[in-house]
Amino acid sequence: MDSEAVRQRANDLPTEPGVYQFLDGDRVLYVGKAVDLRDRVRSYADHGDVSGSRSERIRQMVAHAREIEVAVTETESQALLLEANLIKRHRPRYNVRLKDDKSYPLVELTGHEFPQIRVTRDPESGSTVFGPFTDRGQVESVVKALRDVYGLRGCSDHKYSTRDRPCLDYDIGLCTAPCTDEIDRESYVADVGAVERFFGGETGVLTDPLRREMEAAAEAERFERAANLRDTLSAVESFQDASAAAVNTADGTRRQTDVLGVSLAGDEPTVAVLRAEGGQLVGREQHTLDAPEAVPEPATVLGAFLPQYYAAADLPDVILCPEQPAGGDIESWLEGVGVALRVPGAGREATLVDLAMKNASRPARDRDETTALAAALGIDAATRIEGFDVSHTQGRSVVGSNVVFVDGTPEKSAYRRRRLTETNDDYGNMAELVGWRAQRAQAGNDDRPQPDLLLIDGGHGQLDAARDALDGWDVPVIALAKAEERVVTPDRTYNWPSDDPKLHLLQRVRDEAHRFAVQYHETVRDDVSTPLDEISGVGPETRKRLLGRFGSVEGVRTASTDELTSVEGVGEKTATRLTDQL
Template sequence: MNAEEVRERAKSLPREPGVYQFRVDGTTLYVGKAVDLRSRVRSYADPRSARIRRMVDRADEIELAVTDTETQALLLEANLIKRHQPRYNVRLKDDKSYPMVQLTAHNAPRIEITRDPDGEAGSSAAASGPTVFGPYTNKGQVETVVKALRETYGVRGCSDHKYSGRDRPCLDYEMGLCTAPCTREIDLESYAEDVSLVERFLEGETGILADPLRREMEAAAEEQNFERAANLRDRLETVEAFHGEGGEAVQTRSDERAVDILGVAIEGEDATVARLRAETGKLVDRDRHTLEAPGADTAGQPNDEAADGAAEGGVPAVLAAFIVQYYAERDLPDALLLPERHGDSEVEAWLEAEGVSVRVPGAGREAKLVELALKNARRNVGGRDECGMLADALEIDSARRIEGFDVSHAQGKAAVGSNVTFVDGSAEKAHYRRKKLTDQNDDYDNMRALLEWRASRAVEGRDDRPDPDLLVIDGGEGQLEAARDALSEVGWDVPAIALAKAEERVVTPDREYSWPSDAPHLHLLQRVRDESHRFAVQYHQTVRDEVKTVLDDVPGIGPETRKRLLGRFGSVENVREASLDDLESVSGIGTKTAETLKSRL
């Protein structure tokens, strides 16, 4: 687009807050926020840097999303940067994004919390698409509100697979979470009226949900059901706080119990932000985060970020981008200590609304803390972390997001599979999944079934997690081959490797690696492998204890004694082979019961 095309496009834009995207052939090049969309987009007719001029020249369209407030524009910008990873933005290298609430475009719409809406993020979709509300900064608050909406108006939350072809309502109907449009327990016209009430609440009419909750709370109190009344009171408080500015919860604080200290170091297009956490005056945590910061390699020099609200590039641009993107899924601290001002007026307004004190200390203890954060950042910048080293060693694009898989069973009984997730080298337990498998004493077939399940959910859009960069299979060549067969059959194109325990060999489809025992990237794989094994064994033990066995038919053996027997010997077969003395060593097993066990088994 040339300067005249940008000016012409800007003429038709509203003077409202929102987010804009420069795109080429459907690919997002740059995402920006604006208090006044018309004025901001028009400024790109005369870019402030050669690099941003090249971006404008490459772009063939500008897409918009109008928001109600400046804060919503700020949050939506961060969401879209994480979603599209545009080349010309400062990008935090993680998969976090802000939760949104989506009402799908079905005859009987489904309500769901998502970070990757079906329609354009952050805006109401057209009639043929879903309606999306948000983004929000507090996922727990959103979950509470959505549950309250379902309990009050009965909007379904099930997948299309569960919804279609039913001949009777599911458990959600019995629990009062859904009015069961699937079996026409409610006609679609009445259901649509309930959905419209949900939409009105999400659009800002707090009383749509608060009023029925208040009536229910008062009724519970009159019936002296005080526990229920207290629960409803807490829920009502959440609902009434939901429609703060931008939809986020604004927390009030009386003191600074939690303080985050940030330090920034930049080398080329790579940046590192070191974060220190102080609570009640003591350092309790420290971590480092890498960002891609194109054009921000010289602190204090103007670049394209200045055109989007930051007063200057370099460290200020990195700080502004990090603060918004990092705190997407985390509570903001009471105070932020920075090495210099971030210079973004929208970020400043957001932090002020959230009650966060932002300081750039010049001397004293706070200044020493900032210097410590800077030292931590400089130690990492330009170096490769274990995820980057693993990606290089395997010759893949990235290894930031890894999923690990393992299976566990007892001679084919109580077979289960585990699926754990690591992001930037750390366990992401909210994204762990587990699966009961068909009982069979075949590790290869079990692994094939587990990977077929995961791949099918991904390909069919039934898994709300982002696709991983790498799959790690606990096992050797046989397990890897079984996993790859499943991936190929389903059509899920994700690199997969295996890590064998015996010699810690890394098995890939093309070769095997024997890395040094102190290699950081090997340690990362070992953590993923060990965690998937632990999670599988834990689930197997739970399922095993739930499964009915021949022990249930032995007089004198109740559920607790059965658990102790299986916990001691591992399986019914091992109980059968145990001696009388071994059996009597289990709490609750006397001589008579031990003899009965031996005779029955």
């Protein structure tokens, strides 16, 4: 496209907020957001880029583009979120991209003959996508209500293609089972159209049938069903308003300052975020970006970082920057949600910015660890590591944990846990846990990104069990044995020095998986009975302390009187009863 073509396309655009995309056929070259779509797109013809200079990068992008697509949003905040999600999804060549970005969930209707509906952060090419939405729990409730009314399938392609009879979703009314021809395509497509109209703003296509069913349930004196439908109806009615409020608004409760520093040294731009609360520094993060230019300006880096980072992070009261970010709508957006953006020239705030600049220039230790670990193991990367552990009491209350570390830091929102089959078989338990993760990943039922490495708490036996359970899931897997802190791989065993940063990273993942498993096990264990419950003088708290101290009922049984009485709440009489009755 040339300047005149861009100008003509801009003349046809609305003056509302939204997101625009420069396209070369099916390939997305650039994604941007705008308070006024017409003015912003026209600026590419009149002024080049957003800062006013007609850079070579922008000229190349416009020259390669064949079309400009736009999506109108209700608010600037929603435009910011949609831009961040589209950048994550398409990874456009001409955008500066936050490498460790996150995104809010979307609702996807896949492009299949019988579309699947699902909540995802990574939609497939060719899908119809709605969102983004800020409350995953709420959007999942709405999608369930839509499936309850219209019966759209939620299963993966693998399960859909292998059915010879309807599944449980058909029996409970969540799916009309197109997989076994229980519904014809014309009727199914009509139901898909109703769902599309709902996300387009026609709320009645869902609230009306829900209200009718609620009233019928109440009239039939099925009051529990009527109450559940009432709650669902309330959630649906508030959904459209809630989805428009894309990110945090000023609520008077934030008392936080984020201080940003930028470094252009090395191969990738780096942004450091120092977090201050009550005048005290309470956190430090470091993030890298992919940039289409060899040496982008700091303002360009900040302009790209701010919307992508704060699309998934809590907004502070104040953001301090070393210079004004590129993109005038960023400041207006932040002002609209109650966040002050400042470029301090002197005083304590300027000192904090200097400190952030120094932090941005420092090597990122955690990423150095992951790079070194990947090199040592001969794998492509170790940026995203998932750790697994199993906890149980003599085969009872068996649970498994699945934790996630990104760039050496726990990502607790991605943690998962699971009840396992009650058996005193450590290898079998680990195989069941890893097999569950692998099956979900291959079926498309786990919305977390593909890990670079799996870490098993254990030795050769647990590692072999985990590898067998992968069942074709192509992810490297290793184990870390507690006794000698040796790293066990399918090919060899490493005995790294105790001060090796690579080992420290694996230990952090292993220990966190263990902590998370034990924490869940204690919760589950407290819900089941043990022989300790039959002993006078042993209440729930004392039982918990005994099991925590000795690990199992068998451990309590073999403990001496002195060891038993060392536990808080256990006197000599209770210790004697424990010894006699166990």
